[in-house]
Amino acid sequence: MRSNPSSSVAAPLERLFSRAVKGALSLPLATKVRLVIVLVASVALLVVVGAVFALQLQIFRTTFARDLDALATIMASNASAALDFSDPQAAVETLSALRAKDSIVGATIIGSNGERFAHFGRAETAESLREFSSVSTASANGRHWLLNEPILRDGQRLGSLYLRADYAARRGELIRGSLGIMAAVLVGSIVFILLLTARLQAFVTRPVAQLAKAARDVARRNDYSIRVPKVVDDELGQLTDAFNQMLGEIQRQDADLQAARENLEQQVDALAVSETRFRGVVENLGEALLFVGLNGETLFINPRFTSLLGWREEDLEGKDALKVLMPDADRYSLLLTHEGANPARSALEVQLLHRDGSHVWTEIHASSMRGPGGELIGTLAAILDITVRQRAADDLQEINQRLIEASRTAGMAEVATGVLHNVGNVLNSVNVAAALALQKLRTSKVPNLRKAAALLATQNGSLAEWLTNDPQGQRLPGYLQKLSEHLSAENAELIDHLDHLATNVEHIKEIVSVQQNYACLTGVRETLSAEQLVEDALRMNTAKFTRHQIAIVRDFAPTAAVAVDKHKVLQILVNLIGNAKHALEQAPQLRKEITIRIARSADGLVGVQVVDNGVGIPSENLTRIFQHGFTTKKGGHGFGLHSGALAAREIGGSLTAHSDGPGTGATFTLTLPIAASATPV
Amino acid sequence: MLVVLAASAAFGASEYEVKAAHLPKFAGYIQWPAAGSPGSNLIIGVVGRDPSGGKLEQTLSGVTVGGRQIELRRVSSSDAAALRACNVLFVSASEESRLEDILHKVEGRPVLTIGESANFAASGGMLQFIIIDGQVRFVANPRAAAQSGLQMNSNLLRVARRVVGG
Numbered sequence: 011m012r013s014n015p016s017s018s019v020a021a022p023l024e025r026l027f028s029r030a031v032k033g034a035l036s037l038p039l040a041t042k043v044r045l046v047i048v049l050v051a052s053v054a055l056l057v058v059v060g061a062v063f064a065l066q067l068q069i070f071r072t073t074f075a076r077d078l079d080a081l082a083t084i085m086a087s088n089a090s091a092a093l094d095f096s097d098p099q100a101a102v103e104t105l106s107a108l109r110a111k112d113s114i115v116g117a118t119i120i121g122s123n124g125e126r127f128a129h130f131g132r133a134e135t136a137e138s139l140r141e142f143s144s145v146s147t148a149s150a151n152g153r154h155w156l157l158n159e160p161i162l163r164d165g166q167r168l169g170s171l172y173l174r175a176d177y178a179a180r181r182g183e184l185i186r187g188s189l190g191i192m193a194a195v196l197v198g199s200i201v202f203i204l205l206l207t208a209r210l211q212a213f214v215t216r217p218v219a220q221l222a223k224a225a226r227d228v229a230r231r232n233d234y235s236i237r238v239p240k241v242v243d244d245e246l247g248q249l250t251d252a253f254n255q256m257l258g259e260i261q262r263q264d265a266d267l268q269a270a271r272e273n274l275e276q277q278v279d280a281l282a283v284s285e286t287r288f289r290g291v292v293e294n295l296g297e298a299l300l301f302v303g304l305n306g307e308t309l310f311i312n313p314r315f316t317s318l319l320g321w322r323e324e325d326l327e328g329k330d331a332l333k334v335l336m337p338d339a340d341r342y343s344l345l346l347t348h349e350g351a352n353p354a355r356s357a358l359e360v361q362l363l364h365r366d367g368s369h370v371w372t373e374i375h376a377s378s379m380r381g382p383g384g385e386l387i388g389t390l391a392a393i394l395d396i397t398v399r400q401r402a403a404d405d406l407q408e409i410n411q412r413l414i415e416a417s418r419t420a421g422m423a424e425v426a427t428g429v430l431h432n433v434g435n436v437l438n439s440v441n442v443a444a445a446l447a448l449q450k451l452r453t454s455k456v457p458n459l460r461k462a463a464a465l466l467a468t469q470n471g472s473l474a475e476w477l478t479n480d481p482q483g484q485r486l487p488g489y490l491q492k493l494s495e496h497l498s499a500e501n502a503e504l505i506d507h508l509d510h511l512a513t514n515v516e517h518i519k520e521i522v523s524v525q526q527n528y529a530c531l532t533g534v535r536e537t538l539s540a541e542q543l544v545e546d547a548l549r550m551n552t553a554k555f556t557r558h559q560i561a562i563v564r565d566f567a568p569t570a571a572v573a574v575d576k577h578k579v580l581q582i583l584v585n586l587i588g589n590a591k592h593a594l595e596q597a598p599q600l601r602k603e604i605t606i607r608i609a610r611s612a613d614g615l616v617g618v619q620v621v622d623n624g625v626g627i628p629s630e631n632l633t634r635i636f637q638h639g640f641t642t643k644k645g646g647h648g649f650g651l652h653s654g655a656l657a658a659r660e661i662g663g664s665l666t667a668h669s670d671g672p673g674t675g676a677t678f679t680l681t682l683p684i685a686a687s688a689t690p691v
Numbered sequence: 692m693l694v695v696l697a698a699s700a701a702f703g704a705s706e707y708e709v710k711a712a713h714l715p716k717f718a719g720y721i722q723w724p725a726a727g728s729p730g731s732n733l734i735i736g737v738v739g740r741d742p743s744g745g746k747l748e749q750t751l752s753g754v755t756v757g758g759r760q761i762e763l764r765r766v767s768s769s770d771a772a773a774l775r776a777c778n779v780l781f782v783s784a785s786e787e788s789r790l791e792d793i794l795h796k797v798e799g800r801p802v803l804t805i806g807e808s809a810n811f812a813a814s815g816g817m818l819q820f821i822i823i824d825g826q827v828r829f830v831a832n833p834r835a836a837a838q839s840g841l842q843m844n845s846n847l848l849r850v851a852r853r854v855v856g857g
Contacts, residue, residue: 091846094716096709097828100850164719164757 320365593624727801
C-alpha cells in the first residue's frame with residue numbers, strides 16, 4: 011500500500027515549521043517583542059481589512075443591485091414614450107445613454123406583443139431572452155445579472171426592458187482595486203509599526219537586555235561582583251533587584267565554596283598521601299588480605315594474597331572467594347557461623363586451596379568492616395601463612411613429649427621438696443611441743459613426791475604419831491595437798507602439749523598422704539569454715555607467738571563455707587603465718603602484730619588476709635617472691651610461696667602479695683572458692 | 692387594444708390610423724394646469740375635414756386614456772367656445788389657411804393643439820405630425836405648450852423628431 015503523498019509533503023513542512031518556531035524562540039528578546047507586536051498588529055489589520063473588504067463586497071453587491079434597479083426604472087420610464095409612439099429609433103437613442111454605464115452589457119426593449127422593439131449593446135437571441143422572463147428584480151445569472159423591468163404608461167404595461175449587467179467584471183475590478191489598497195495599507199502599517207516598535211520596544215526590552223548582558227558577563231567572567239543598575243520599578247525592576255540579590259548570595263557562596271574547595275583539596279592531598287601510605291602497607295603486608303562484600307563477592311585482594319595462594323584478582327572477580335578457597339561446604343559454613351557469632355573479630359585455622367591445587371595451612375582473622383555510617387559493608391580476612399608454624403607445632407609436640415617426661419622427674423623432686431618443707435614446718439611445732447613437754451618434765455615436782463614418800467618410809471610404824479606430833483609430819487599432808495595440785499596442773503599442761511604434738515604429727519601424716527596422692531592430682535575437697543582453717547593454722551604456730559611476743563588480731567567477717575582440700579589450705583596458711591612471724595622477728599618495733607582477716611573478696615570468693623607490720627617487701631622482690639627457689643630466709647628453701655601459689659590455684663583460688671615497701675609490712679591474700687550449697691560434703 | 696394599435700402600425704397601418712392612435716397617447720405625456728385639466732372624459736376636438744375618412748372615430752371608439760373615456764367632437768374653426776372646451780384639438784391639414792385664427796382662439800387656454808400642416812409647430816402649434824421614411828413622427832413646441840399652461844413630458848420631447856419654439 012502506497013503512502014499518502016500528502017503526508018510525505020506534510021512532513022517536511024512540519025519540520026520546516028518546527029525549525030522556524032525553534033529559530034524564532036532563539037531570537038533576541040527585542041526582536042521577539044517586535045515580531046510579536048508586528049504579528050499581532052498584522053493579524054488585527056488583516057482581520058479589519060478582511061472585514062472591511064467583506065463589507066465592501068456586500069455593499070457593492072447591494073449597491074450594484076440597487077443601481078441596476080434604479081437604472082432599469084429610469085430607462086424604462088425614459089423609453090416608455092418611444093415604445094408608446096412605436097419609435098424604435100428614439101428608443102435606441104434613449105438606450106444609448108447606457109453607454110455611460112460600464113457594467114451594462116446589453117439592454118433590450120420588448121414590446122407588448124413580445125417582439126423585440128429596440129436594443130442596445132449585446133443582441134439577445136430568442137433563447138437568451140427567455141432567461142429574463144422570470145427575473146423581476148436584479149438577479150445573478152452566471153457572471154451576468156439580469157433584470158426585467160416593465161415599461162408602463164398610466165399603469166398600463168407597454169412592454170419590458172431587459173437589462174444585462176456584467177457583475178463579475180465589476181466585482182473583479184473592485185476586488186483587484188481593493189486588494190491593492192489593502193496590500194498598500196498593510197505594508198504601510200507594518201512599516202509604521204516597525205518604525206514605532208523600534209522606538210517603543212526599548213522601553214520594555216532595554217532593562218531585559220541589560221539584565222541579559224549582566225548575566226552573560228557573569229557567566230563568561232565568573233565575576234559575581236557585577237550589579238545591574240535598576241532602571242524601572244516594574245516587574246523588571248523587581249527582577250533586577252532579585253538578580254542583584256542573587257548575585258550577592260552567589261558571590262558569598264562562591265567565596266565559601268572556594269574556601270571549602272581549598273580545604274577539600276588539602277584534605278584530598280592528605281587523603282592521597284594517606285592512601286599511598288595505606289596502599290604501600292597493604293601491598294607490602296606480610297599477611298594476605300581478602301575483602302569480601304556482604305554477599306561473599308570478592309572486592310579486594312592484596313599482592314601477598316596472590317603470592318600466598320596463587321589466585322589473582324581476575325580469578326576471583328565477582329566470585330565467592332571463600333567457596334573458591336574452601337570448596338568444602340562445611341568449613342565454609344563453619345567460618346560463616348563463626349563470623350556471624352562473633353562479628354567483631356575471629357580467628358580460624360584452616361587449610362585453603364592454592365591455585366595449583368595444593369593446600370596451604372593458614373590462620374584467618376576475620377573482621378567485620380563498617381562503612382562511614384556504621385553499616386556493615388563486608389568482611390576483611392587477614393590470612394597468615396602458618397605452614398612453618400604448623401611444622402614447628404609438630405616439632406614442638408615432640409619436644410613437649412620429652413619435656414613432660416623430664417618435668418615429671420623434676421616434678422617429683424619439687425613434690426619431695428614441698429613435702430619436706432611442709433613437714434619441716436610442722437616438725438618445728440612438733441619440736442617446740444616436745445621441748446616444752448621435756449622442759450616441764452625436767453622441772454617436774456615428781457622428785458618432791460619421791461622425797462615425801464621417802465620421808466613417810468622413815469617413819470614406818472610411827473607414822474600416825476609423826477603425823478600428829480612431829481611438826482614436819484604435821485606439815486606433810488598440806489605439802490602433799492599442794493604437790494598433788496601442782497602435779498595435776500603439770501599433768502594437764504603435758505597432756506595439752508602432747509595433744510599439740512599429736513595434732514602436728516597427724517598433720518605430717520596428712521601432708522605425706524596428700525603428696526602420696528599427688529599423682530591423682532585431686533585432693534579431697536571438704537566443705538569447711540574459713541575461721542576453723544585459720545584457727546588450726548594459728549594453733550600450729552602458737553609457741554612461736556608467745557616466744558616472740560607477737561599479738562594476733564582476728565578480724566573475721568561472717569562468710570560462706572569454702573570447698574577446699576584442707577591440708578593444702580593449712581599448708582598455705584601455716585606458711586603465710588610463719589612468713590609473717592619471720593618478718594616480725596627481724597622487725598625492730600615494739601608492737602608486733604599479725605592481723606588475720608576473713609572477708610568476702612571482690613571476685614565472689616572468700617579472702618583470707620594475713621597482714622603483718624614487719625619488715626615489708628621491696629617492690630623489686632614483690633614479683634619474684636612466687637618464683638621457684640626465691641627466699642629471703644637464710645635457711646629457707648624458697649618453696650613456700652611458690653608451692654603455696656600453685657596449691658591455691660589447684661584448689662581454685664589464688665595467692666597474691668602486697669607491700670608498700672621495706673618497713674611497711676606486707677599483706678598476703680589467699681582466696682578460696684565457696685562451696686556450692688548443693689555440693690554434697 | 693394597444694396591442695392592436697401597435698400591430699396595425701407594424702403591419703403597415705394607414706397614416707391616419709397611426710395618427711388617430713397617437714392623439715390620446717399625447718395626452719398621457721402632458722401635464723395640465725389644475726384649473727384646465729380634463730374631466731372624466733378626455734375631449735378630443737377635430738377641426739376641419741376628417742382626412743381619415745371616419746377612421747378617427749373608428750380607431751378611438753372605446754379607447755380610454757388614464758381611465759378617462761375619449762369623447763371625440765367635431766368642432767368648427769369659428770366656434771371659439773367649442774374650441775376652448777376641448778382638451779386636445781386636432782387641426783386637420785384642410786385648415787392650414789385658418790391656422791393662425793384657430794390657434795389664436797385657444798391661445799392661453801389649456802388645450803393641446805396638434806396639427807399636420809407643415810408650419811403648424813412654427814405657427815405656434817404644440818405638436819405637429821410629420822412623415823419620415825413613411826413613419827408617423829412628430830415635432831414638438833414645448834414653449835407654445837408652456838404658454839398655454841401645459842407641461843410636456845421630457846419623454847415625449849425625447850421621442851419628438853424636432854423640438855421648435857426654442
